Structures are given as C-alpha cells and as structure tokens.
Amino acid sequence: MTNYEKLEAIHCAIQxxxxxxxxxxxxxxxxxEQLREPYLKEKTINQDYKDGWRYxxxxxxxxxxxxxxxxxxxxxxxxxDKGYDDVIIERIKEIG
Numbered sequence: 281m282t283n284y285e286k287l288e289a290i291h292c293a294i295q296x297x298x299x300x301x302x303x304x305x306x307x308x309x310x311x312x313e314q315l316r317e318p319y320l321k322e323k324t325i326n327q328d329y330k331d332g333w334r335y336x337x338x339x340x341x342x343x344x345x346x347x348x349x350x351x352x353x354x355x356x357x358x359x360x361d362k363g364y365d366d367v368i369i370e371r372i373k374e375i376g
Contacts, residue, residue: 286311329374338368 281289293308333345335352339359346352352369359367 283315286315325372325375329372334372336370336372338366338370339364340366 289304290308290311293304296302296304328345332347335346335349337344337346337352337356337359344355346355349369356367356369
C-alpha cells in the first residue's frame with residue numbers, strides 16, 4: 281500500500297468516526313505509525329550523532345552506544361566470546 285493510499289484510508293476512517301463508525305480507527309492508527317516512523321528515527325539518530333555517539337553494538341535486540349570504534353569493537357568481541365552470534369556494530373551517521 282502506498283503512502284497516499286494510507287493517507288486516504290486514514291481520511292476515510294476519520295470521516296467514518298465523525299459519523300459514529302469507529303471500526304476503521306484502529307487500522308488508521310497503524311497507518312499513522314507507519315507514516316511517522318521514518319521521521320522519528322531520523323530525529324533520534326540525528327540527536328544521537330549530536331550527542332557524540334558514533335557506533336551502536338547490537339546484541340539480539342539490545343543496544344549499547346559508543347563514541348569510538350575501538351570501544352565498540354572491544355565490547356562486540358566480548359559478546360561474541362561469550363557465545364552470542366547475533367552481534368552487530370552499526371555506525372551512526374547524521375541524516376540530512
């Protein structure tokens with residue numbers, strides 16, 4: 281579904297809600313979250329960058345932030361030595 285189609289569905293859901301039919305609001309909220317997520321991520325990443333963070337070490341779904349690669353690499357290696365195989369180092373770049 282395109283972003284335009286999502287906006288149309290949201291518009292329709294609001295119109296229906298104004299007429300007393302609330303059934304489409306839940307799906308409309310899902311679409312709103314999908315449309316705003318990229319903007320929230322960009323804002324968060326830019327703030328992380330401004331705060332001096334340059335790397336994220338992901339272990340599973342958990343994240344640790346680092347200001348230099350040496351520290352990030354050291355901790356990533358420590359997690360791998362403990363037997364974790366889902367360890368990723370992500371470089372933070374300013375967006376925009």
